[in-house]
Amino acid sequence: MTANAREKILLYILIAIVLIVFMTPIYLIVVSSLKPSALMFSRPPTFIFTPTLQHYYDLFTMRPFHLQILNSLIVALGSTAFSLVVGSLAAYAISRIKSRWINDVSFWILSMRMFPPIAVVVPYYIIFKSIGLLDTPLALIIVYSTFNIPLTVWLMKGFFDEVPEALEEAAQVDGHGVIATFWYVTLPLTAPGLAVAAVFCFIFSWNEFLFALMLTGSKAQTVTIAVMSFWSSDAVQWGRIMAGSFVVLIPGVIFVLTCQRWLVKGLTMGSVKG
Amino acid sequence: MNHTVSRDRRIALVFLLPAVVILFVTTIYPMLYALWLSFRSYDLSKPFIPRVFVGVANYVEVLSSQAFLHALLTTFKLMAMTLSVQVVLGVGIALLVTQKLPGMAVVRTLLLIPMMISPVIVGLVWLFLYFPELGYLNYFLSLVGIGPVAWITSTGWALTAIAIADIWQWTPFFMMGTAAALQSLSPEPYEAARIDGNSRFDVFRYITLPQLKPVIISLLFLRAIDAFKIYDIIFVLTKGGPADATEVISLYIYRQSFTFWRMGVGAAASFVSLIIITILITFFFKSLQRSQAALAR
Numbered sequence: 001m002t003a004n005a006r007e008k009i010l011l012y013i014l015i016a017i018v019l020i021v022f023m024t025p026i027y028l029i030v031v032s033s034l035k036p037s038a039l040m041f042s043r044p045p046t047f048i049f050t051p052t053l054q055h056y057y058d059l060f061t062m063r064p065f066h067l068q069i070l071n072s073l074i075v076a077l078g079s080t081a082f083s084l085v086v087g088s089l090a091a092y093a094i095s096r097i098k099s100r101w102i103n104d105v106s107f108w109i110l111s112m113r114m115f116p117p118i119a120v121v122v123p124y125y126i127i128f129k130s131i132g133l134l135d136t137p138l139a140l141i142i143v144y145s146t147f148n149i150p151l152t153v154w155l156m157k158g159f160f161d162e163v164p165e166a167l168e169e170a171a172q173v174d175g176h177g178v179i180a181t182f183w184y185v186t187l188p189l190t191a192p193g194l195a196v197a198a199v200f201c202f203i204f205s206w207n208e209f210l211f212a213l214m215l216t217g218s219k220a221q222t223v224t225i226a227v228m229s230f231w232s233s234d235a236v237q238w239g240r241i242m243a244g245s246f247v248v249l250i251p252g253v254i255f256v257l258t259c260q261r262w263l264v265k266g267l268t269m270g271s272v273k274g
Numbered sequence: 275m276n277h278t279v280s281r282d283r284r285i286a287l288v289f290l291l292p293a294v295v296i297l298f299v300t301t302i303y304p305m306l307y308a309l310w311l312s313f314r315s316y317d318l319s320k321p322f323i324p325r326v327f328v329g330v331a332n333y334v335e336v337l338s339s340q341a342f343l344h345a346l347l348t349t350f351k352l353m354a355m356t357l358s359v360q361v362v363l364g365v366g367i368a369l370l371v372t373q374k375l376p377g378m379a380v381v382r383t384l385l386l387i388p389m390m391i392s393p394v395i396v397g398l399v400w401l402f403l404y405f406p407e408l409g410y411l412n413y414f415l416s417l418v419g420i421g422p423v424a425w426i427t428s429t430g431w432a433l434t435a436i437a438i439a440d441i442w443q444w445t446p447f448f449m450m451g452t453a454a455a456l457q458s459l460s461p462e463p464y465e466a467a468r469i470d471g472n473s474r475f476d477v478f479r480y481i482t483l484p485q486l487k488p489v490i491i492s493l494l495f496l497r498a499i500d501a502f503k504i505y506d507i508i509f510v511l512t513k514g515g516p517a518d519a520t521e522v523i524s525l526y527i528y529r530q531s532f533t534f535w536r537m538g539v540g541a542a543a544s545f546v547s548l549i550i551i552t553i554l555i556t557f558f559f560k561s562l563q564r565s566q567a568a569l570a571r
């Protein structure tokens with residue numbers, strides 16, 4: 001065996017170990033959600049069994065999981081739509097304005113994304129309580145937009161930077177105003193960016209936990225809170241927890257598998273050229 | 275020139291103003307409210323008692339309380355544990371998966387999944403693994419003669435247990451960032467080094483690492499900002515316990531505000547943490563400018 005071949009085998013062994021470590025929890029979620037409760041903690045673990053959909057069935061019959069999915073969808077889609085409109089407008093301004101002060105505005109908007117949620121949850125709680133928005137999807141749409149708007153601004157600025165300004169000038173020479181040019185010329189060219197920003201906003205809203213925990217009660221409860229509540233309820237039903245967890249992790253996994261190349265851009269905030 | 279300035283103004287007014295106004299109302303206003311609240315005594319469970327101005331009493335209490343300082347220390351301890359392991363593992367794995375071998379693109383993609391999973395779900399699946407008596411982690415450790423470890427029920431192990439879950443979720447972040455940076459490095463110095471007959475470790479130490487450094491530093495600050503805010507995983511695994519072994523800043527604020535209903539004290543602690551996070555954010559932007567300057571070279 002050549003040194004090179006031995007090296008390759010070693011590499012693949014190391015990679016296999018890494019994969020096993022990082023994939024086991026995900027494997028556990030999937031498998032446990034299909035495992036009969038009696039086998040859940042068997043020693044040694046049961047690898048081959050007849051899968052059951054009982055836990056998924058329980059999610060929707062013993063619990064109103066469909067309503068919680070609906071809540072999460074309303075909140076995530078609402079916040080995504082709102083953030084895309086407001087965020088991409090602002091991103092366009094930041095991309096096109098040449099004055100120096102725009103950098104400060106841009107940093108200010110970006111830093112809004114990084115502040116600790118726990119620091120504002122008390123004010124939100126009191127404010128929403130006093131205006132009657134506690135336990136409504138609208139409250140979460142507003143709160144999530146404070147995180148999603150900066151993210152959209154950050155992502156979309158990069159896309160707007162790449163649209164040649166000569167193209168816009170040509171449209172303006174033809175008599176289109178700034179807004180018409182933006183709407184008919186620039187925005188269509190950045191459609192992929194809008195899609196990426198939308199998916200990011202959706203997943204962050206879908207996955208969020210702290211605000212949903214504090215600002216919703218029984219009516220506007222989202223999926224993450226619902227799954228958590230399976231744990232705190234009287235008998236710990238691991239099958240149901242795992243079935244719920246699987247439903248919650250679907251959007252994120254689809255995102256990773258379909259557009260992983262955008263993850264670098266969306267998560268590293270410019271630390272790495274994506 | 276004049277034309278540009280008036281065009282800038284018009285764009286700012288139409289395009290930028292909505293975002294600025296909305297962010298101001300939804301973020302700055304609650305923060306100012308928290309600031310106002312931090313100088314008041316306010317018990318949310320007794321809403322009819324007026325919110326009395328108490329001066330800096332809340333701040334004095336927070337900054338001199340053992341519990342707050344302990345929470346601050348625990349936060350930084352957890353940050354040190356997770357970031358150090360994540361950066362070393364992440365860079366190591368990045369070096370593995372950027373080798374030109376078949377199947378590496380698939381491996382890179384799969385390893386990104388943990389980051390996109392809701393932290394609550396991460397907490398729950400690790401709870402499943404750590405679970406006293408039943409969890410599979412101790413079972414597998416017992417097969418190799420280790421254990422049993424009281425992961426989440428002993429004060430000695432609980433913070434480590436949380437760190438492991440966080441390391442599992444965020445090592446891919448450093449892997450992803452480093453892999454992207456590695457792939458954008460220019461190949462020339464490597465060819466020169468190979469011709470000179472340098473060992474592979476030397477090449478990494480003297481050529482790769484210096485080029486990666488600015489990127490890794492910004493990634494570290496970005497993760498530090500997130501690590502400072504950690505909440506969900508701890509809420510699921512230990513709720514800050516046993517005793518106060520895993521009570522980080524967020525949990526402390528949560529407990530003051532929603533267990534003891536002392537909103538003023540919670541708000542004061544929030545403000546102290548806002549100041550710390552602002553410092554971290556400033557460092558991040560500084561390091562970002564440096565790394566972008568380095569990349570542009």
